[in-house]
Amino acid sequence: MNRQNLFKMLIDKAAGISKGDGDNEFKLNAICGLLKNNLPGYDWVGFYLVDKNNDRELVLGPYAGDPTDHVRIPFGRGICGQAAETEETFIIDDVTAENNYLACSINVKSEIVIPIFRNNRIIGELDIDSHKKSAFTDQDEQFLKKIGKIAADLI
Ligand code: SME
Numbered sequence: 001m002n003r004q005n006l007f008k009m010l011i012d013k014a015a016g017i018s019k020g021d022g023d024n025e026f027k028l029n030a031i032c033g034l035l036k037n038n039l040p041g042y043d044w045v046g047f048y049l050v051d052k053n054n055d056r057e058l059v060l061g062p063y064a065g066d067p068t069d070h071v072r073i074p075f076g077r078g079i080c081g082q083a084a085e086t087e088e089t090f091i092i093d094d095v096t097a098e099n100n101y102l103a104c105s106i107n108v109k110s111e112i113v114i115p116i117f118r119n120n121r122i123i124g125e126l127d128i129d130s131h132k133k134s135a136f137t138d139q140d141e142q143f144l145k146k147i148g149k150i151a152a153d154l155i
Contacts (some may be wrong), residue, residue, distance in 0.1 A: 007143040010038060014150045024154040025062055031151060032064035035128070041136075044104065044129035048073065048080050049155060050122060058084055061124065061155075068104040078102030080127055083113040087122050089141050093134040104129060112136040116148040116155065123155050 001009070017030045032045040046063025051072075058073040058080055070078070075085045078101055083090045092111045095101050108129040116124045126148050130136065 003139065006038065007139070010034060011143070011146050011150070014147055018150050018153060027154050028062040028151060029064070031147065031154075032062055035147070036064040041130045041132050042128050043131045044068075044108070044127075046127050047116075047124055047151065047155070048084075048127055049124040050084070058125065065129070066105060070102050070104060073102065079111055079113050080125055083115055083125055084122060087115050087117075089114050089145075091136050091141065093136075107131045109133045110135045112140060112144065114141065114144045114148050116152050118152050118155070123152065126151065 013034055014031050017027050017034065020027070028047055032047070035042050036045045044063065044065030046065065047061035048058040049061040051057045051059050056075045060068065060071045073081045075081050079090050079092055079098065080102070082100060090113045092098055095108055095111055108131065110130045110133050112128050114126045115122050116126060126144055128136070128144070
């Protein structure tokens with residue numbers, strides 16, 4: 001299956017998870033696993049959620065992959081914090097070239113972060129790390145924005 005068809009299938013599956021059984025945390029976890037298990041190069045897939053008690057800080061939500069030390073990230077810090085601050089997607093081809101980057105693992109070489117919105121306010125992010133350089137393209141961005149919209153109903 002080519003990547004575009006795979007993306008379409010995964011969007012349908014994520015929508016099915018969203019409408020299916022289980023609580024929201026279970027469903028977000030299942031979406032992380034769906035992406036990590038089906039897309040080569042998606043080596044860590046997780047959600048960061050805007051803290052309900054501090055809207056300038058992200059807290060780690062459901063994820064699939066190795067545990068990370070970065071459980072709380074202030075807006076502005078690292079790639080995730082910059083994406084939260086600017087409300088823009090960040091695609092980083094080579095994380096070693098970044099000054100404002102929080103390393104989760106020495107194996108990570110590239111990263112994409114997609115902000116997630118509800119009623120035009122940022123409520124969280126989808127963060128993917130890859131062990132390959134330049135793993136993410138505009139097509140990944142378009143795909144992940146659709147996944148982000150599905151996830152928004154679960155945050
Ligand atoms: N690399 C991220 C931190 C989160 S971990 O990758 C899971 C950053 O620079 O914000």
